[in-house]
Amino acid sequence: MAIEQLVLLPGLLCDDAVWTEQRAALAPQAESFVADFNDLDSIKGMAEKVLDTAPYKVFSLAGHxxxxxxxxxxxxLAPQRVRRLALLDTGFEPRVAGQAAQAERDKRMALLAVAQKQGMRAMGKLWAPGMVHPDHLATPLFDVILDMIERRTPKQFEAQITALLARPDATPVLQSLACPTVFICGRQDLWSPLSRxxxxxxxxxxxxxxLHAIEDCGHMSTMEKPQAVSGILAKWLAT
Incomplete structure (x- = not known):
């Protein structure tokens, strides 16, 4: 009988498909809930929705x-509600002013323009190759990722871009952590590198x-190397 409660948070343009393998593998240990951010346009608004909709008062929390x-x-916002924390293929720094910040905005807006004119799958074909290890290109897994992207809309894409461009600095959160925390990253993650x-x-x-590095793995670690990620999370849930 599952005794833990687990809340799972997907990333940009992702849905519960990101966590399919983990939910199945961890079912003997934990019941789980996957949040959906839809067209929310701020990180804080997304977090507030998680707190409002999570069916558990206190829970373990994993975000990709x-x-x-x-x-x-x-x-x-609510440290007393988080029993454990897992952070996968993510980042913590805010977007800072300057040339790099403008370049990030320009790249994201260019992808949004493709999504608006040609559709989400066309945009995904441009964007998603950088999200996986080269071995996973032109495979059934890559098609699953494109299918997931295609389930989203340009409006949702624009909202999530807005949220990421205004992302808060999470340094104080990391410094104040008091719950068991695991960091997981694909060693070949080019988007959120291991050094971060x-x-x-x-x-x-x-x-x-x-910290755990997942070998031969890009940014989509939960889908690229599901057994390795699930194994780490199983030990984390047992702490």
Missing amino acids: SMGGRVAMEVVR HEAMLKLAPPQVGE
């Missing part, structure tokens, strides 16, 4: 990519955090 940023905001997770681990109090 943008969902990791939302997870940290949940901790900032190493920096996050250093910010967290030493007694609460640990």
Whole structure:
């Protein structure tokens, strides 16, 4: 009988398909709930929705990519409700002013324009190759990722871009963590690299955090290497 309660947060343009394998593998340990951000346009608004809709008063919380940023905001807003925290293929720094910030905005807006003119799947074919290990290109898994992207709309894409461009600095959250926390990252993640997770681990109090690199894996770790990720999360749930 499952005794843990687990809330799972998907990333940009993702849905519960990101967590399918983990929900099945962890079912003997935990009942689970996957949040959906739809067309919310702020990280704080997404976190507030998680707190409002999660069917558990206290829960373990795992977030992938943008969902990791939302997870940290949940901790900032209501640390007493989070029993454990898992952050996968994510980041913590805000978007800062300057040339790099403008370049990020321009790239995201260019992808949005493709989505609006040619459709979400066409945009996904341009964007998603950088999200997976090269071995997973032109495979059934890549088609599943494109299918997931296609289930979203340009309006939702625009809202989530807006949220990410205004993302808050999660440094204070990491520094104040008091619950068991695991950082997980594909070693070949080009979007949220392992070095960023190493920096996050250093910010967290030493007694609460640990880092796992998933070999031969890009940004979509839960889908690319589901058994490895599920194994780490199973141990985390047992702490």
